[in-house]
Amino acid sequence: MALNSRAAAMATLLVAAAVAVLLAGEQASAAVTCGQVGSSIAPCVAYVTGKAAAVSPGCCSGIRGLNNMARTTADRQAACRCLKSMAGSIKALNMGKVAGVPGKCGVNVGFPISMSTDCNKVT
Known part of the structure; x- marks a missing residue:
């Protein structure tokens, strides 16, 4: 069970990081x-x-x-x-x-x- 929780937390963190990178890219190109x-x-x-x-x-x-x-x-x-x-x-x-x-x-x-x-x- 702990492994699934860690995997879910890691997946959530990766998704959040990917969204942050995409949003930063949009802001930089929004000139x-x-x-x-x-x-x-x-x-x-x-x-x-x-x-x-x-x-x-x-x-x-x-x-x-x-x-x-x-x-x-x-x-x-x-x-x-x-x-x-x-x-x-x-x-x-x-x-x-x-x-x-x-x-x-x-x-x-x-x-x-x-x-x-x-x-x-x-x-």
């Missing part, structure tokens, strides 16, 4: 996608490329939404990587304006918006 980042910042492109004189309400709404989505370190690092990747593909991008958008929208993103930001150090 914000570049599609979400792109959709969020799309209304800002006119301003950061000099085609609009001011940040639009839609831009600020997107920045707030993206900041709210990026709650975990993995999410913020993924958003950082996406922003840097997208910045390289937008012609006539003014990085000074890009860096100032969160402040103009009253949002603190927690890391500098710059091509030199090390996304691996974003927390």
Whole structure:
């Protein structure tokens, strides 16, 4: 009887450990996608490329939404990587304006918006 109890306890422990590993994997892969980042910042492109004189309400709404989505370190690092990747593909991008958008929208993103930001150090 004791052997069956030990076996059952061991099986329960193994199942709990497997579930914990699976949940940790899901959390690590639950980062914000570049599609979400792109959709969020799309209304800002006119301003950061000099085609609009001011940040639009839609831009600020997107920045707030993206900041709210990026709650975990993995999410913020993924958003950082996406922003840097997208910045390289937008012609006539003014990085000074890009860096100032969160402040103009009253949002603190927690890391500098710059091509030199090390996304691996974003927390």
